[in-house]
Amino acid sequence: xxxxxxxxxxxxxxxxxxxxxxxxxxxxxxxxxxxxxxxxxxxxxxxxxxxxxxxxxxxxxxxxxxxxxxxxxxxxxxxxxxxxxxxxxxxxxxxxxxxxxxxxxxxxxxxxxxxxxxxxxxxxxxxxxxxxxxxxxxxxxxxxxxxxxxxxxxxxxxxxxxxxxxxxxxxxxxxxxxxxxxxxxxxxxxxxxxxxxxxxxxxxxxxxxxxxxxxxxxxxxxxxxxxxxxxxxx
Amino acid sequence: xxxxxxxxxxxxxxxxxxxxxxxxxxxxxxxxxxxxxxxxxxxxxxxxxxxxxxxxxxxxxxxxxxxxxxxxxxxxxxxxxxxxxxxxxxxxxxxxxxxxxxxxxxxxxxxxxxxxxxxxxxxxxxxxxxxxxxxxxxxxxxxxxxxxxxxxxxxxxxxxxxxxxxxxxxxxxxxxxxxxxxxxxxxxxxxxxxxxxxxxxxxxxxxxxxxxxxxxxxxxxxxxxxxxxxxxxx
DNA sequence: TTGGATTTGTGCGTATGTATA
DNA sequence: CTATACATACGCACAAATCCA
Numbered sequence: 001x002x003x004x005x006x007x008x009x010x011x012x013x014x015x016x017x018x019x020x021x022x023x024x025x026x027x028x029x030x031x032x033x034x035x036x037x038x039x040x041x042x043x044x045x046x047x048x049x050x051x052x053x054x055x056x057x058x059x060x061x062x063x064x065x066x067x068x069x070x071x072x073x074x075x076x077x078x079x080x081x082x083x084x085x086x087x088x089x090x091x092x093x094x095x096x097x098x099x100x101x102x103x104x105x106x107x108x109x110x111x112x113x114x115x116x117x118x119x120x121x122x123x124x125x126x127x128x129x130x131x132x133x134x135x136x137x138x139x140x141x142x143x144x145x146x147x148x149x150x151x152x153x154x155x156x157x158x159x160x161x162x163x164x165x166x167x168x169x170x171x172x173x174x175x176x177x178x179x180x181x182x183x184x185x186x187x188x189x190x191x192x193x194x195x196x197x198x199x200x201x202x203x204x205x206x207x208x209x210x211x212x213x214x215x216x217x218x219x220x221x222x223x224x225x226x227x228x229x230x231x232x233x234x
Numbered sequence: 235x236x237x238x239x240x241x242x243x244x245x246x247x248x249x250x251x252x253x254x255x256x257x258x259x260x261x262x263x264x265x266x267x268x269x270x271x272x273x274x275x276x277x278x279x280x281x282x283x284x285x286x287x288x289x290x291x292x293x294x295x296x297x298x299x300x301x302x303x304x305x306x307x308x309x310x311x312x313x314x315x316x317x318x319x320x321x322x323x324x325x326x327x328x329x330x331x332x333x334x335x336x337x338x339x340x341x342x343x344x345x346x347x348x349x350x351x352x353x354x355x356x357x358x359x360x361x362x363x364x365x366x367x368x369x370x371x372x373x374x375x376x377x378x379x380x381x382x383x384x385x386x387x388x389x390x391x392x393x394x395x396x397x398x399x400x401x402x403x404x405x406x407x408x409x410x411x412x413x414x415x416x417x418x419x420x421x422x423x424x425x426x427x428x429x430x431x432x433x434x435x436x437x438x439x440x441x442x443x444x445x446x447x448x449x450x451x452x453x454x455x456x457x458x459x460x461x462x463x464x465x466x467x468x
Numbered sequence: 469t470t471g472g473a474t475t476t477g478t479g480c481g482t483a484t485g486t487a488t489a
Numbered sequence: 490c491t492a493t494a495c496a497t498a499c500g501c502a503c504a505a506a507t508c509c510a
Binding site: 038041 | 496497498499500501505506507508
Binding site: 041049052054057059060062065070071074077078079080169170171172173174175176177178179181197198199203206208209210222225226227228229230231232233234 | 275283286288291293294296299304305308311312313314403404405406407408409410411412413415431432433437440442443444456459460461462463464465466467468
């Protein structure tokens with residue numbers, strides 16, 4: 001693995017294991033450079049990772065500080081984690097309502113930025129957290145990029161499959177968040193009333209090479225859905 | 235201004251003015267380094283700015299590409315813009331319902347990370363876009379950091395005042411997003427029905443020196459509120 | 469209040485690694 | 490397999506913000 005990630009991982013572990021529990025400020029860049037035997041740019045890359053994760057913040061001329069932990073049980077918008085990863089300290093499972101192969105029509109081809117007629121997988125899943133229905137996912141995958149997708153995969157983690165089995169590198173995602181009133185069928189799935197509100201996210205997910213492989217619309221139970229984002233001023 | 239920002243600004247202007255309209259790919263890093271007469275690290279910092287703004291994306295071994303524009307009329311979660319800045323191509327105005335100085339109680343002091351009893355400003359505003367009620371803001375400012383706040387400022391732009399008049403540097407913000415049903419008073423302000431849904435954001439805003447100066451709860455009209463975020467995989 | 473010391477930010481240049489074409 | 494192009498890593502100098510005597 002790249003050096004700056006090793007440093008970031010190690011630093012994070014030291015922080016979470018209380019190495020700096022009595023101080024808000026980390027050692028200076030120069031001290032950390034010596035401690036980890038890396039160059040200035042490598043150390044700064046490592047710190048950048050933890051700043052983006054809301055673990056640390058920097059103050060020019062002053063130092064690098066440890067942040068208070070963010071509110072727990074929130075979905076982090078800035079990062080791309082699978083459902084499993086997001087709730088890894090909770091009991092979660094998924095029910096696959098439908099998984100089929102179709103050809104992209106005009107709307108799907110637009111969302112997946114591919115040709116009309118491209119073979120795609122459609123997946124409809126319900127996600128449960130602690131046995132409560134948490135969200136309903138309507139998801140499309142470009143079959144030219146994801147050659148195979150089965151129910152046995154969709155019941156576990158599609159993202160884990162893509163990254164570890166297919167060895168593809170997920171790059172970035174556009175996420176749109178809005179509020180909609182529930183349809184009859186979605187309200188049934190979520191055990192809510194029709195026309196109750198829902199938090200809706202619509203995501204376009206890109207591989208590191210810039211190709212769109214996935215588009216998802218996720219209907220969240222409004223009682224549980226809470227999102228977190230770190231905003232930076234630049 | 236710092237060189238990498240000048241390069242980022244210039245590059246963005248060239249992109250938006252169609253210099254690269256016939257190509258998806260920018261010139262190579264090396265070419266851009268020569269074109270702008272800067273070092274590699276300066277150029278990379280400039281590109282980073284535009285990547286964070288969802289203008290560009292990079293593919294190792296391939297090139298730097300221009301992204302399709304994001305969906306318009308969305309609020310960007312990743313960045314800290316004032317209301318005015320976010321809707322700068324729209325007609326917007328604000329109505330100040332209340333502006334008063336109070337002492338921080340337990341809850342406010344927790345949210346502003348200050349002592350109980352600290353003098354704070356409380357501001358309650360309604361924001362209009364194209365004369366439609368868009369959101370209701372309940373906001374607290376630490377008076378030890380923002381020594382003065384008046385109605386004449388709150389009717390325009392508090393953020394503009396803080397950055398340009400007080401010359402303070404806004405650093406980062408934690409944002410939480412959830413859905414709540416409207417209270418009677420909020421539904422009246424938004425011209426909606428009581429118990430209609432609303433998109434709620436709760437923000438803690440930090441100066442560059444890490445001090446909390448503002449905490450806001452904003453109730454958005456669910457019909458108009460649409461948020462955008464760029465997620466990165468790291 | 470000031471000014472020097474400390475600490476992070478920016479900028480330069482180069483070499484090598486890694487993914488893409 | 491080779492060439493291309495971005496990613497990582499090293500090290501140094503100076504700028505800018507903060508801190509403190």
